Amino acid sequence: MVTESRSWLEIIECSNCGKTYDPDQLLTVCEACGKVLLARYDLVAAARTMTKDSLREREWNLWRYHEIMPVRDPQHRLTLGEGGTPLLAAPTMGAELGLSHLLLKDEGRNPTGSFKARGLGAAVSRARELGVQAIALPSAGNAAAAASAYLARGGMEAVVFMPQDAPEIFKAECRALGARVFLVDGLINDAGKIVRENGAARGWFDVSTLKEPYRAEGKKTMGIELAEQLGWELPDAIIYPTGGGTGIVGMWKAFDELEQMGLIGSRRPKMVVVQAAGCAPIVRAFEQGVRHADLWEGAETIAPGMRVPIAIGDYLIIDALRESEGTAIAIPDDEILSMTNRVSAAEGLHISPEVGAAFAAAGQLRETGFLREDERVVVFGTGSGLLHTDLVEEGYPVLDPNDPNVGTAIDEAYR
Numbered sequence: 001m002v003t004e005s006r007s008w009l010e011i012i013e014c015s016n017c018g019k020t021y022d023p024d025q026l027l028t029v030c031e032a033c034g035k036v037l038l039a040r041y042d043l044v045a046a047a048r049t050m051t052k053d054s055l056r057e058r059e060w061n062l063w064r065y066h067e068i069m070p071v072r073d074p075q076h077r078l079t080l081g082e083g084g085t086p087l088l089a090a091p092t093m094g095a096e097l098g099l100s101h102l103l104l105k106d107e108g109r110n111p112t113g114s115f116k117a118r119g120l121g122a123a124v125s126r127a128r129e130l131g132v133q134a135i136a137l138p139s140a141g142n143a144a145a146a147a148s149a150y151l152a153r154g155g156m157e158a159v160v161f162m163p164q165d166a167p168e169i170f171k172a173e174c175r176a177l178g179a180r181v182f183l184v185d186g187l188i189n190d191a192g193k194i195v196r197e198n199g200a201a202r203g204w205f206d207v208s209t210l211k212e213p214y215r216a217e218g219k220k221t222m223g224i225e226l227a228e229q230l231g232w233e234l235p236d237a238i239i240y241p242t243g244g245g246t247g248i249v250g251m252w253k254a255f256d257e258l259e260q261m262g263l264i265g266s267r268r269p270k271m272v273v274v275q276a277a278g279c280a281p282i283v284r285a286f287e288q289g290v291r292h293a294d295l296w297e298g299a300e301t302i303a304p305g306m307r308v309p310i311a312i313g314d315y316l317i318i319d320a321l322r323e324s325e326g327t328a329i330a331i332p333d334d335e336i337l338s339m340t341n342r343v344s345a346a347e348g349l350h351i352s353p354e355v356g357a358a359f360a361a362a363g364q365l366r367e368t369g370f371l372r373e374d375e376r377v378v379v380f381g382t383g384s385g386l387l388h389t390d391l392v393e394e395g396y397p398v399l400d401p402n403d404p405n406v407g408t409a410i411d412e413a414y415r
Contacts, residue, residue, distance in 0.1 A: 006049075007072045008042040012213050015316060023070070026130050026205065028212050029312070036313050037213040038253065041068045047261040052232065060084025062121050062221055068257055069122065070217050076129040078153050080111040082121050083221055087229045090379070092346040097363040101376040103235070105226060106349065108384030112173065114305075114352075115222065115382045116146035119246055122218030123207045124150040133157060136204035138184075138191030140243065140304040141170030142383055147207065148177035159204055161191035166304060187299055188243075189310055209244030210313040216250040223251030226378065227264055236375035237270040237326075239362050241354035241382050242282055243308035245317040248273065252320040269378075270370075271326035273317060274354075274361040276301030279309055280330035282317055287328070291315045302333045303353040305382060327370060331357040339363075340385070350385035 012021040016035035021027055027037055046067035058064035061084065063077045071077050086106050094102035107115035120143060127135060134157035137147055144160035151158040158179035162170060163186060174181045184191040192208050199206050207215060227234055234255065240248055248271060258264045275283050278300040285293035296309040311317065321328060331339075340356025343349065351359075358379045365371045397413040399406050 005066055005074050007069055008046040008067050009039055009070050009072065010042050011040045012037050013040050014038075023213075024130070026127075026132065028206065036210045036216075036249070036316060039070050039213050039217055041257070043068070043257060043260045047263075050261065050263075052263065055228065062118060062218060065221060065224055068261075069221075070214050071122070071125045071129055073129055076125050076154075078121060078125045078128070078150050080117065080121070080149060080153060082110050082117040083225060085109045085225070087226065087378070088347075088349070090343075090347050093343055093359060096342075096346070097359070098366045098373050099362060099371060099375070099377050100373055102362065103376065103378045104347070104349065104355075104381045105222065105378055106381045107222070108350075108352070108355075108381055108386075110146075112142070112145040112149050113384040113386060114142040114146065115219070115247060115380070116142040117149070118218040118221055119143070119215035119250075120146040120150050120207070120218065123147075123212060123214040124154055124156070126214040126217075127205055127207065127212075128154045128156060132205045134159065134202075134204050135207050136161070136195045136199045136202075137207045138162075138188050138195050139166075139170075140188050140307055141166045142305060143209075144179070144181075145170050145173045145177070148174045148179035151179070152177045159202075161194055163187055163191065163304075163307075188308055189295070209246050209308075209311070210249065210316075216246050216253065218250070219247045220250030220254035220257075222247060222380070223254035224258065226251075227255075227258060230376075232264055234264060234267060234269050235378045237272060237371060237377045239272045239274060239358045239365075239377065239379045241303070241306055241358050241380065242273040242275055242317065242328075243306050244311045245273070245282065245313050247380065247382075248320050249313050249316045252316075252324075268324050269326075271320050271324040272361060272365065273321060273326070273328040274306075274358045275328070275330050276303050276306045276336065276357060277330040277332040279307050280328075281308075281310060282314060283328040283330045285314060286318055286321055291318055293318070301336075303336055303357055305352070305354045306357065327365070329361045329364060331360045331364075335360045344385060349381070351381055352383040352385050354383060355379065355381045355385075
């Protein structure tokens with residue numbers, strides 16, 4: 001092992017009952033209580049080499065933070081150039097919404113077009129290091145594409161299960177990347193049921209959201225990057241489109257790790273969960289004052305990444321909201337679509353509907369006074385709008401280049 005590239009992974013710990021595990025065995029959820037397992041590191045040792053100065057010399061991908069990432073052997077650290085996504089000002093929308101320091105973390109620049117590259121890059125890399133040959137997972141689309149890409153990179157088998165009505169581009173992308181694709185008559189939780197009941201007998205390792213310890217480790221790099229890009233300070237608020245919530249769980253964990261390593265202070269951003277009104281189990285639980293979110297019946301929304309009717313990490317998401325004095329908000333589909341189009345045209349960024357929902361939430365929270373005009377607010381742009389062309393209205397004018405009245409047709413289209 002090369003010392004300069006060492007991971008200081010120490011144990012795996014249950015986030016609920018505290019039971020600990022040897023990290024060098026293949027793990028899913030806690031065998032004692034069935035809850036989420038989290039990776040723990042020797043942060044004192046990690047802090048000796050993961051410093052502000054040393055990071056300036058490192059490549060921008062997941063593994064620049066290798067001291068607090070789970071893969072021990074560098075040869076198993078798969079990369080497709082993920083991470084290092086830009087933190088962009090959104091001045092036009094900021095002025096419109098009354099937020100003078102509105103920023104967008106553009107995760108659509110990642111491989112396969114979404115933030116899922118981070119979580120699956122880490123999970124697939126660690127599974128490969130532990131000897132896994134085939135991985136299965138349920139997905140609304142983005143995670144399936146990311147998993148297929150990293151599994152192809154690692155020479156492993158990908159088996160993905162998506163709702164039948166998932167966007168066509170995800171199905172085509174997974175097939176192109178060599179995955180075996182199954183469509184499910186139901187939602188992502190129904191796809192998860194099939195994986196749970198059929199995976200072990202076929203030698204598939206299940207990397208469903210928060211049902212193994214390492215997707216959260218990849219997602220936490222969003223929070224580390226954000227701190228680094230802001231000069232080792234955190235924003236006043238983070239607005240996050242939420243389905244399974246791995247990103248919030250991972251970032252909240254990262255902030256604690258960074259503080260223990262002396263890289264940031266104790267101040268935390270207000271964490272804001274955004275869900276679609278047609279599928280808002282975390283919002284409902286938060287408003288009810290409970291820690292666990294019941295299954296959302298009849299989930300329906302134009303934003304597939306938020307159509308997650310139940311989340312195993314619900315208590316960790318809700319804990320982060322309460323500890324940060326954050327909140328949760330649900331946005332109707334018509335407002336999601338309207339804001340998606342407004343932001344894309346105003347800022348020159350083709351965003352996904354999930355991101356449109358987050359901008360809509362920012363506007364509503366400014367109106368209620370939850371956000372102040374002068375606060376630094378970061379919206380997480382979890383995916384590219386290029387993956388959601390099915391939401392674009394048709395009806396384009398068709399012009400005949402030989403028509404002497406083509407100018408008239410153009411003028412009519414402007415009316």
